[in-house]
Amino acid sequence: MGVILVHVANADPAPWIDELRRQAPDLDARGLDAVGDPAAVEVAITWKLPHGLFRTYPNLALIQSMAAGVDHVLADSDRPAHVPVARVVDPWMARSMVHQVALAVLRWHRRLDWVEAMRADARWPTGVVFDADAVRVGVLGLGHLGQAVARAMQDLGFAAAGWARSPKVIDGLDCHHGPEGLRALAAWSSVLVCLLPLTPETEGILNAELFERMAPGSLLVNVGRGGHLVEDDLIAALDAGRLAAAALDVFRTEPLPAGHRFWSDPRIYLTPHIASEINPVTATRVFVENIRRIRAGDAPIGLIDPAKGY
């Protein structure tokens, strides 16, 4: 029974360690400063561990990302390739992601910014009809989160379809795949939601070529990673009216630098990476279960394929 290293970039790991101990008092959970002998580290639970550290733990048996994505782990080229990597799969996070996307879509569809502008002038418009039949939500990425979002859009009475790198069959959902499928989905959608993993294939996938296929006045929702978006292409699409708005929760540099033009552009619904914030209580349940599985020789929940990147 080795050490469970808990590390959260730019944050105190103590609340996580406390929650681990609360749920599993027998675990020897420690922060980076208290690890002691590197050979004792059995599991690394981490958000953005400094590159080069994984390889210093010779007995590491599991790398557990503290997020739905593992790009921050795979970006460490010194990572020992034999150690399994797991992402967090947690219904709590899926529900939060659904809420984030639903809020963005409803805010755009029901023209909240326009309503607020009317209000500022004490104006009372009449004959306002929101045509929900015209809302077609294309979801890029059909994993745990993407499927949850597509279903939720359908539950709300919106048309939805999806896209993944490889063919998928999902009951009740049109699934496109490959480059041709991506272009077809963009042409169909009035909302594109990015929930892809960030990999070399998906870096910069939200670009001018995609935007120009969409109908004027469309909405982009990026809740994947900042690296999916070509920022200059987004501004051009907004300026051209191709996109009416973009809901961005993730950015190439986080926190978003002061002075970045996204801060002040009213067409951008900016949120500070809060779409699917990890919940210490429910995520720790997953961590405890995965430690149990690794010790029993079973595959952890959320095991990823490093070759695919997700």
Next chain:
Amino acid sequence: MGVILVHVANADPAPWIDELRRQAPDLDARGLDAVGDPAAVEVAITWKLPHGLFRTYPNLALIQSMAAGVDHVLADSDRPAHVPVARVVDPWMARSMVHQVALAVLRWHRRLDWVEAMRADARWPTGVVFDADAVRVGVLGLGHLGQAVARAMQDLGFAAAGWARSPKVIDGLDCHHGPEGLRALAAWSSVLVCLLPLTPETEGILNAELFERMAPGSLLVNVGRGGHLVEDDLIAALDAGRLAAAALDVFRTEPLPAGHRFWSDPRIYLTPHIASEINPVTATRVFVENIRRIRAGDAPIGLIDPAKGY
């Protein structure tokens, strides 16, 4: 085959008459100015027909409200009591109502106003977790719209329960009734959504006695009628922090008078009676069907009980 009178207070009935003729070319649809012989009027499709007019149509066979509510019809004390009154029951309107309520609940739950304030200062908060488990939506009124909203809240992963004047049994939904049940629901809810019909029993039902039972920081959503709300009690509940916000789509006087304090209170999510705007195409389908039914001697869709008021 008599005249189908089409009347919309403060609006041109021509688009409605055109749509009726498009869907049913045999119908003799006319505006108030072109009615001719009052004895020829067979059906009155109306939003707020001036009081006293219904009784001038001796052969009136159906009063069709152009809204989900019929309070504007029943308020005419000269209305001939034997003429059936129908409200609009239209899935289009239910979906729009669901969207209106979902947007209000998500805006409050995910603290959009606070997020926007952070953004205005280019601040990047960390550790933001929205506790969806703490959201409990109480729906007042369990008709077509109330049930649709309660289900949608459950689909979004929120707890929901309901209240109606008389006992109801709805699969998967806790239904309260009566004065005691109303108090119990208010004490349970962190969100109260009013979708009641406006009747003498429900006038002023959203009042201090109800608000003081709710947990601090709760949300009120009034998408029923302005007459449901005691405005001074709302302001007091907001000032006391009992309510964090109120989403109001309906008002005692509409349009809301310039200078009314609701216009400028940031704690009020104000919308200009657009929650469930009637859709000319889909609502006209209901009107055509109800004219057919009346002529065939059948009960119209959405027939109301004047004694109950809904």
